[in-house]
Amino acid sequence: MDTALAVGIGLLIIAAGAALLTWFVRSRLVLGTTEDQATYRVLHMSSLATPALRAGLEAGAERAARHLRDLLGVPAIALTDGTTLLAWDGTGSDAHAHHAVSHARATVRDGSTGVLGPTPVACADPECLVRHAVTAALTTEDHVVGALTAYTGSRPSARLVRAVEEVARFVSGQLELAELDRSRAKLAEAEIRALRAQISPHFIYNSLGAIASYVRTDPEHARELLLDFADFTRYSFRRHGEFTTLAEELRSIERYLTLEQARFGGRLEVTLRVSPEVLPVAVPFLCLQPLVENAVRHGLERREGTGRITIVAEDAGNEASISIEDDGVGMEPERVLQNLVGESGDHVGLGNVDERLRSVFGDEHGLVVETAPGAGTRISLRVPKYAPGVHAS
Numbered sequence: 457m458d459t460a461l462a463v464g465i466g467l468l469i470i471a472a473g474a475a476l477l478t479w480f481v482r483s484r485l486v487l488g489t490t491e492d493q494a495t496y497r498v499l500h501m502s503s504l505a506t507p508a509l510r511a512g513l514e515a516g517a518e519r520a521a522r523h524l525r526d527l528l529g530v531p532a533i534a535l536t537d538g539t540t541l542l543a544w545d546g547t548g549s550d551a552h553a554h555h556a557v558s559h560a561r562a563t564v565r566d567g568s569t570g571v572l573g574p575t576p577v578a579c580a581d582p583e584c585l586v587r588h589a590v591t592a593a594l595t596t597e598d599h600v601v602g603a604l605t606a607y608t609g610s611r612p613s614a615r616l617v618r619a620v621e622e623v624a625r626f627v628s629g630q631l632e633l634a635e636l637d638r639s640r641a642k643l644a645e646a647e648i649r650a651l652r653a654q655i656s657p658h659f660i661y662n663s664l665g666a667i668a669s670y671v672r673t674d675p676e677h678a679r680e681l682l683l684d685f686a687d688f689t690r691y692s693f694r695r696h697g698e699f700t701t702l703a704e705e706l707r708s709i710e711r712y713l714t715l716e717q718a719r720f721g722g723r724l725e726v727t728l729r730v731s732p733e734v735l736p737v738a739v740p741f742l743c744l745q746p747l748v749e750n751a752v753r754h755g756l757e758r759r760e761g762t763g764r765i766t767i768v769a770e771d772a773g774n775e776a777s778i779s780i781e782d783d784g785v786g787m788e789p790e791r792v793l794q795n796l797v798g799e800s801g802d803h804v805g806l807g808n809v810d811e812r813l814r815s816v817f818g819d820e821h822g823l824v825v826e827t828a829p830g831a832g833t834r835i836s837l838r839v840p841k842y843a844p845g846v847h848a849s
Contacts, residue, residue, distance in 0.1 A: 705743065
């Protein structure tokens with residue numbers, strides 16, 4: 457054989473071997489072992505089902521059913537709530553779906569796992585893959601709320617029974633989290649309602665009195681105040697969104713202070729220093745308004761002469777630094793602690809705001825209160841510019 461040809465063939469063999477080795481190594485790295493692939497598949501199917509289940513059983517059953525069936529590898533599954541078929545995915549829906557509630561009745565009643573043979577399950581079609589069933593309970597807070605039923609063509613193995621129980625446990629965990637999400641939303645709404653209930657009567661009474669005092673002497677000013685009052689109350693009583701932007705919160709506070717200045721006349725001076733960089737930052741709805749109202753009610757109403765309120769919102773790297781300061785009468789530090797822990801109702805929403813900030817951003821983002829009798833009060837807080845799950849609406 458010609459030497460050059462032999463060398464060329466040798467190089468080709470070496471190149472092919474290197475390419476084959478590279479493919480083998482890459483395939484092992486990407487796909488892993490058979491066990492790795494199985495683990496990845498389970499995790500992937502679970503992650504696809506999770507968002508739907510976090511919406512709740514009734515709302516998410518249809519979207520989650522396909523992924524749960526893929527996870528179990530069975531011909532069909534059903535999700536029921538005890539009285540209604542919420543979802544059927546797979547073969548045999550025409551012949552079997554309307555029986556799914558009765559198949560799961562015992563499981564929903566006592567929470568036990570059930571294995572059903574062909575007598576209550578199979579239909580007349582000998583080719584149908586739905587002949588046996590395994591039912592497992594879906595629970596939230598130890599209460600059975602529904603059932604997951606997996607259908608198969610042959611007698612269920614012990615492994616399949618355990619798999620159905622584990623998938624049902626996974627579904628139950630996501631339903632628990634969905635309940636927690638709903639409870640958190642209800643709690644946030646209740647806290648906001650509590651703030652509105654505390655703020656509104658005092659503010660409305662004083663604002664309308666101030667507006668009425670200008671109706672005869674300065675009708676145009678009364679009209680402007682009435683528009684500010686309408687805008688403020690519209691913002692305060694809005695029904696959507698747990699969060700707002702700092703810009704919206706400060707705009708509402710400006711309207712509030714305009715109305716209070718109309719009441720106090722020259723006795724109330726206001727200074728606002730706001731960095732444009734922090735205006736888009738998302739903050740809990742009505743988190744600053746109660747602090748400003750406290751500065752007016754408990755700082756300035758009880759002092760003689762002119763009172764001053766200074767509101768500062770500054771850029772502080774990854775955070776917005778906010779402070780509300782007054783030169784009013786101040787208070788004892790013990791009273792501050794009582795208000796923050798909810799043992800005193802003297803200060804509108806102080807503990808409410810502190811708790812909401814901590815629950816959203818963490819304990820390090822609670823209120824910091826600096827005060828003493830006769831020394832005024834300064835309340836400061838830090839808000840992350842970006843926080844997971846926090847979006848202004």
